[in-house]
Amino acid sequence: MNWIVRWWRTLYHQMKLRQLEFNGAQYVVLDLELTGLDAQKDEIVSAAWLIIEQGRIRLDSAEYYLNKEVHTLSQSPVYHGIDEQMLEQGELISQILTRLVAALEGKILVCHNAQLDWSFLKKVCRCNDFTLKPLAILDTMAIEKRRLATSTVPLGAHSLTLPICRNRYHLPEYAVHNALTDSLATAELLLAQVSAISSGKRLKLGRLLH
Template sequence: MEWLSRSLAKWRYKHLLFSQAELVVLDLELTGLDPKQHEIVSAGWLPIKNMRIEVKDAQHYLNKEVQSLEQSPVYHGIDSAQLASGYSLKTLLLALQQAIHGNVLVGHNVQMDWAFLKTAFQQFNLNVKPALMLDTMQIDKRRVLKQGYPLAQDALTLNACRMRYGLPLHQLHDALGDALATAELLLAQSQAICLGGKCKIADLT
């Protein structure tokens, strides 16, 4: 029955107008790329409601329990002193559980972030399943290939995708800032693909 309920929720969201959808846009900062070896350093997320980015409801958590930052401060600028004022990983995950369970989760390369979250949720026996996931990187990959253009090696970075829609360059590697930049990109993509509010979620998957 749980599987059927999730399937119905996924079908309902796919056929929902984008203008009516409530989405949660997420970004994680990580110590590396392997969810079995590396850790979540920080998480930032914010909702989109009625095609509006709700900055007032944005959330940003640092994980004070990171065991080894390794070289990651070079990329995201978070050091051990900053982490000391953060939250436990479980507190971070409980906040995320409330935000994304049963909702539409959006990210740029969202499968990477979800791989880390899935591992962490399992560690604490937390049941968290988004109804649907949207990946702004994959949306742009499909658009570029459909238009017949070759994909350069760095053609799908967040900034490269933003530039295709005339969005300004974004200073990367702050989780909440990256989530906001991803939210802006998604709105631009929806407008380019099917005039924003006239889109169904399925048009973007």
């Protein structure tokens, strides 16, 4: 019987969330830099996030951390520029997770390619006895993919990368593979997508959640 009650409560909260207006929620926009793309063997090198509140990016909320417990960087410094000496000045992954758990309380997590980032977060949380409970997860890459699916433009191999997605909305070019810059870039992309989808009208979260 208890599982039925929990199921109904979950369903109720999901339905209520979908009816919430975009500007009525708070968002933690996260980016991770990684040693590779396989969550089973690769590691988080750095993490950064900032908050969107009332439809505006709060630059004063930005947080950026290096993971001092990375075992091997392999060839990844070629992309993100972080070396072992820099990591020595970083934080324990448990400290980073503690701050992220606090930041996410009562908020929606936003990533570009959420499936990838979430797989790494689940792994490190499992290994360090943490639980992340965002209200929901928004994926700017998935949002863009759905938007492009309604057009006649074919999807190329790199059509959904963060820089290419931003370019469609005439957003400025940023250097990539820096977690802090990429979190800001993702936040700006989300707001541009919301503006395009809503056409200046109020937008409910159900239009973005799938």
